[in-house]
Amino acid sequence: xxxxxxxxxxxxxxxxxxxxxxxxxxxxxxxxxxxxxxxxxxxxxxxxxxxxxxxxxxxxxxxxxxxxxxxxxxxxxxxxxxxxxxxxxxxxxxxxxxxxxxxxxxxxxxxxxxxxxxxxxxxxxxxxxxxxxxxxxxxxxxxxxxxxxxxxxxxxxxxxxxxxxxxxxxxxxxxxxxxxxxxxxxxxxxxxxxxxxxxxxxxxxxxxxxxxxxxxxxxxxxxxxxxxxxxxxxxxxxxxxxxxxxxxxxxxxxxxxxxxxxxxxxxxxxxxxx
DNA sequence: ACGAGCGCCTGTCGGC
DNA sequence: TGCCGACAGGCGCTCG
Numbered sequence: 475x476x477x478x479x480x481x482x483x484x485x486x487x488x489x490x491x492x493x494x495x496x497x498x499x500x501x502x503x504x505x506x507x508x509x510x511x512x513x514x515x516x517x518x519x520x521x522x523x524x525x526x527x528x529x530x531x532x533x534x535x536x537x538x539x540x541x542x543x544x545x546x547x548x549x550x551x552x553x554x555x556x557x558x559x560x561x562x563x564x565x566x567x568x569x570x571x572x573x574x575x576x577x578x579x580x581x582x583x584x585x586x587x588x589x590x591x592x593x594x595x596x597x598x599x600x601x602x603x604x605x606x607x608x609x610x611x612x613x614x615x616x617x618x619x620x621x622x623x624x625x626x627x628x629x630x631x632x633x634x635x636x637x638x639x640x641x642x643x644x645x646x647x648x649x650x651x652x653x654x655x656x657x658x659x660x661x662x663x664x665x666x667x668x669x670x671x672x673x674x675x676x677x678x679x680x681x682x683x684x685x686x687x688x689x690x691x692x693x694x695x696x697x698x699x700x701x702x703x704x705x706x707x708x709x710x711x712x713x714x715x716x717x718x719x720x721x722x723x724x725x726x727x728x729x730x731x732x733x734x735x736x737x738x739x740x741x742x743x744x745x746x747x748x
Numbered sequence: 749a750c751g752a753g754c755g756c757c758t759g760t761c762g763g764c
Numbered sequence: 765t766g767c768c769g770a771c772a773g774g775c776g777c778t779c780g
Contacts, residue, residue, distance in 0.1 A: 477773055512756095539774080555774045557758075572758085591757045593774065632750065641775085648773050697773065699760070713773090734753070736771080 478646030479689035495562035501579040510574040538645030549602040555593035635663035712738040
């Protein structure tokens with residue numbers, strides 16, 4: 475499910491709350507319930523429980539697709555992978571079938587990590603900088619410039635889709651938003667990174683940021699039953715639209731496999747390399 | 749260095 | 765109705 479816009483939506487939800495849930499900022503953790511042990515990547519369950527008890531939530535951040543719950547002494551890093559979601563609710567609610575980890579606060583609320591496919595992971599670390607060190611630049615950051623992007627692109631010779639999905643090259647893009655950004659930039663997903671003219675690099679840079687910003691404004695995309703938070707699926711141009719007419723040229727959208735992922739593009743607007 | 753294949757999991761959907 | 769395969773917003777690991 476979640477790519478950068480969806481994770482950002484969860485971050486804002488945790489920070490600001492909504493009509494049914496308060497912000498978790500300032501709450502104190504009473505204890506944790508680890509309902510599926512594989513969820514916790516590190517440390518050990520025993521150390522996790524001992525360390526997290528009594529810590530206050532001091533902030534909620536995000537780096538790429540990683541959700542960062544800042545605690546007084548540690549950071550709790552949550553990766554939702556394919557099917558994870560975060561729920562803040564009263565402790566008296568019945569437990570969801572796929573809850574994998576629960577943080578009980580000292581007030582009437584809890585935070586639940588719901589994760590149907592069990593791919594999601596959680597880390598408790600005192601050194602988040604080190605933990606996140608291998609991630610590529612944050613695409614919506616002011617530090618992410620076209621010049622920097624050109625440099626990273628030119629340092630490799632890879633298909634654009636592979637490149638954009640690689641979190642060490644650029645952080646936060648997944649299968650939906652790579653396809654959307656490439657379509658907006660009129661670039662075929664198999665185009666090599668080191669073959670782009672600087673004009674094309676610039677167009678891709680703008681396209682990535684526009685697509686992500688628009689998706690965030692719409693609370694991300696809700697494609698099927700997994701995630702129902704957002705509206706951006708209404709504005710998608712290629713993803714999940716095989717056979718539908720391209721919004722620019724009416725050609726039917728094609729679907730191919732790249733990196734074992736369905737990849738959607740317009741065969742007319744996004745000409746193959748060579 | 750790069751890309752392809754597979755595994756990890758649970759659920760939905762469409763075809764027969 | 766039931767069964768069976770394809771597929772799903774991710775990523776780590778192998779192997780050529």
